[in-house]
Amino acid sequence: MPKLDLSKAPVKTGSVYPEPYASQMVGRSSQRLGEQAGLTQFGVNIITLEPGAVASLRHWHLREDEFAMVLEGALTLVEDDGEAEMQPGDCAAWKAGVANGHRFVNRSEALARFLVVGTKVEEDVCTYVDVDMKVHISGAQNTFTYHDGSDWAGPRDLPSGGN
C-alpha cells in the first residue's frame, strides 16, 4: 500500500555543507518520504527543527521549484525582503531561478516541522546569499565554489555592495 509508514523513514542529521556551515545546522533533521516511496521526479522531505535551529543557509535554486508547508510549531521564514511568521498550514513556494534567498528558522521554544517539496533536476546551482558560496549540483555530486565560480577554500567576506 502506498500509505507511508513515517516511523520507518530514516531520520537523517548532518549537512552536505563544508565547515563552518555544517555545524550551524545542529538541531536539524530530515526524513526523505519521497525516496522511501520510490519517487524520482521530486523530493518530499519532512524537516524537523529544534528550538533555535535553522533549516539551511539562506539560498535560492537556479533550476528547481520548491514548495513548503508548515506542519507543527512556529517558524520564521527569512527572505531578501523581510521575514514572515508561519503557523501550521501556512505555505510558501519559490519558482526556479528567482534570486530570493530564503530559509526557515525556529525562534520558538518548541520543536517545529515543515514539509518541503523540490524538483529533482540533473543539473542545478544553489546560491547562498549571506555567505560567499554556491553549490553546483550534478547528479549526486556537489561542488562548492565562491560566487565568482572559483573553488571554495574556506569562508571569506562577501564583496561589498552585493552578493
Next chain:
Amino acid sequence: MPKLDLSKAPVKTGSVYPEPYASQMVGRSSQRLGEQAGLTQFGVNIITLEPGAVASLRHWHLREDEFAMVLEGALTLVEDDGEAEMQPGDCAAWKAGVANGHRFVNRSEALARFLVVGTKVEEDVCTYVDVDMKVHISGAQNTFTYHDGSDWAGPRDLPSGGN
C-alpha cells in the same frame, strides 16, 4: 514574499471528466497553490471533500509521480489491494507507471482536506481502473478513450477478466 495567501487562491469546482463521471465529483473542490506561486515543474493542490465526496475516479498515472498528505478530517484511501484509513499527517505516494488505481473518499460526517503534489509532464496517460476510460494528456489538452485506445463515446462495461 513567497508566503502564500491561501484565501486568495481561487476555489475550483467541477471536473474535466465527461458525464456521468463529472457529476460524481460533487462536493469536491480544489485550490491550485503551485500555480498561484508561479511554479511550473510540479502542481500543488489542496483538495477539499465534503462528507460523502470523492476526490477522483480511481486512477494511476503513466509518467507522473504523485504525493499526498492528509491535512484535516479523516479520509479513506482506496487502492487495488485494499483500503487504508488516513488521519492528518498521514502520507501516501505513487510512483509514475505503477498500475495501482487509487483515490481518496470522504466517508466521514465532516469536511476533509488533503495536499496533493504531482509532476507537470508534457505527455501523460491517466488510466481509470473501475471504468473503461483513460485520458491522454498532451499539454493542456485531454483526450478520453476506452482502455483499448478507441474514442470514448459513453460508459460501457469493462471487459470481463480485467481492465
